[in-house]
Amino acid sequence: MGAERAERILDAAAELIARYGYAKTSVSDVARAAGIAKGAIYREFPSKEAVLEALLDRQTRRLTGAVARAVREDPVGARLSTVYRHALGALAADPLMRALYTADSQVLGDVVRRRGPERYGPRQRLVVEFVSRMQRAGLIRADLAAEAVAHVLGILSVGLVAIESTVGSEAAPPLEETLEALSALLADGFETGPGADSADGRRVFDSFLADLAAAAQPPPDSARRE
Amino acid sequence: MGAERAERILDAAAELIARYGYAKTSVSDVARAAGIAKGAIYREFPSKEAVLEALLDRQTRRLTGAVARAVREDPVGARLSTVYRHALGALAADPLMRALYTADSQVLGDVVRRRGPERYGPRQRLVVEFVSRMQRAGLIRADLAAEAVAHVLGILSVGLVAIESTVGSEAAPPLEETLEALSALLADGFETGPGADSADGRRVFDSFLADLAAAAQPPPDSARRE
Numbered sequence: 001m002g003a004e005r006a007e008r009i010l011d012a013a014a015e016l017i018a019r020y021g022y023a024k025t026s027v028s029d030v031a032r033a034a035g036i037a038k039g040a041i042y043r044e045f046p047s048k049e050a051v052l053e054a055l056l057d058r059q060t061r062r063l064t065g066a067v068a069r070a071v072r073e074d075p076v077g078a079r080l081s082t083v084y085r086h087a088l089g090a091l092a093a094d095p096l097m098r099a100l101y102t103a104d105s106q107v108l109g110d111v112v113r114r115r116g117p118e119r120y121g122p123r124q125r126l127v128v129e130f131v132s133r134m135q136r137a138g139l140i141r142a143d144l145a146a147e148a149v150a151h152v153l154g155i156l157s158v159g160l161v162a163i164e165s166t167v168g169s170e171a172a173p174p175l176e177e178t179l180e181a182l183s184a185l186l187a188d189g190f191e192t193g194p195g196a197d198s199a200d201g202r203r204v205f206d207s208f209l210a211d212l213a214a215a216a217q218p219p220p221d222s223a224r225r226e
Numbered sequence: 227m228g229a230e231r232a233e234r235i236l237d238a239a240a241e242l243i244a245r246y247g248y249a250k251t252s253v254s255d256v257a258r259a260a261g262i263a264k265g266a267i268y269r270e271f272p273s274k275e276a277v278l279e280a281l282l283d284r285q286t287r288r289l290t291g292a293v294a295r296a297v298r299e300d301p302v303g304a305r306l307s308t309v310y311r312h313a314l315g316a317l318a319a320d321p322l323m324r325a326l327y328t329a330d331s332q333v334l335g336d337v338v339r340r341r342g343p344e345r346y347g348p349r350q351r352l353v354v355e356f357v358s359r360m361q362r363a364g365l366i367r368a369d370l371a372a373e374a375v376a377h378v379l380g381i382l383s384v385g386l387v388a389i390e391s392t393v394g395s396e397a398a399p400p401l402e403e404t405l406e407a408l409s410a411l412l413a414d415g416f417e418t419g420p421g422a423d424s425a426d427g428r429r430v431f432d433s434f435l436a437d438l439a440a441a442a443q444p445p446p447d448s449a450r451r452e
Contacts, residue, residue, distance in 0.1 A: 163385075
């Protein structure tokens with residue numbers, strides 16, 4: 001019961017936040033849209049911020065799943081440029097992430113500033129490990145520190161989502177062109193090794209996915225149900 | 227008189243904003259720190275937001291000047307990777323820009339969202355022109371649209387400044403390592419042509435600087451004094 005209700009709450013919250021922003025979405029709004037009593041929300045989530053946290057966790061799991069599928073289906077295989085092309089494309093196309101980072105950056109900013117380092121730190125350590133393994137497999141240049149390469153990848157992700165609120169969307173070229181340029185930049189700037197697929201890359205990427213899944217927050221209520 | 231007083235107001239505002247943030251800095255605070263009457267500020271600037279705008283314009287002129295000097299002194303010369311290494315380094319090292327984008331992003335966000343596109347649009351068109359000229363000179367790969375390359379350069383700048391508020395500064399590697407990785411990425415990912423200096427690159431960069439200077443807001447009060 002709890003898990004299904006929690007999902008319904010998160011669905012309603014996602015739609016309201018994408019449309020009106022986090023600041024203008026109240027717990028009462030979410031309750032009404034989800035068709036449940038306000039008190040029932042507080043049995044699942046202690047606060048509105050907890051709803052946002054759970055939503056970000058769920059969205060992160062979904063994005064990771066979408067990227068894993070896209071990389072698996074990509075004929076070029078699991079290279080840094082294909083992984084990040086799919087990751088950045090999924091991030092930029094996500095209406096919730098766009099809403100949170102653009103119209104709503106001041107509010108999300110507060111939550112992210114308080115919780116960002118503890119949310120981001122462990123995940124970023126896994127990206128460093130991924131880069132480091134790709135370097136040992138000969139698929140990423142080894143003359144740069146894995147931490148610096150991973151940080152640059154983070155800069156690209158944050159920059160892609162944040163630039164819209166800085167410059168407006170009119171000034172930007174079509175997303176596909178931007179993703180192509182980013183992918184070409186990473187392929188020629190950070191990758192080494194042959195242009196074709198590589199079983200090593202796939203193995204390293206699969207370990208990365210397994211690490212991410214192990215580190216992720218459990219889906220809502222699963223802890224309580226076990 | 228006006229120009230000197232305007233500079234004194236901007237100096238005081240820069241120091242207060244860097245220390246306390248834009249939101250917590252009032253026009254009265256600026257007047258007190260500058261040692262002039264509040265009414266005198268309003269003779270130079272119609273509002274607190276106008277002070278911020280003038281400050282951003284001044285800082286942009288100073289950053290451009292610092293980058294021009296650094297590129298001139300760089301033995302590698304005016305290549306995309308050296309220009310952006312110096313530009314990103316100057317941006318990341320600027321306490322005012324860091325304060326505005328990190329502690330204060332919610333407030334700056336409002337100003338930037340309202341005025342960002344009109345501030346950023348003309349400047350970005352000059353970056354597109356710079357990339358396009360570098361492509362014709364054989365110094366940037368020509369298989370990507372100049373608009374897309376310029377947008378990626380914008381993503382790197384915004385991402386570098388914005389990532390601190392997302393992830394905290396503890397998780398980041400030393401700035402010099404990040405700049406080295408960014409510079410290596412641009413050199414191998416976007417540049418073409420020989421690794422050495424190029425008179426063409428310098429010529430293209432000098433035109434870019436001239437265009438930026440022509441498009442920049444005039445220094446405070448200069449219009450009224452002419």
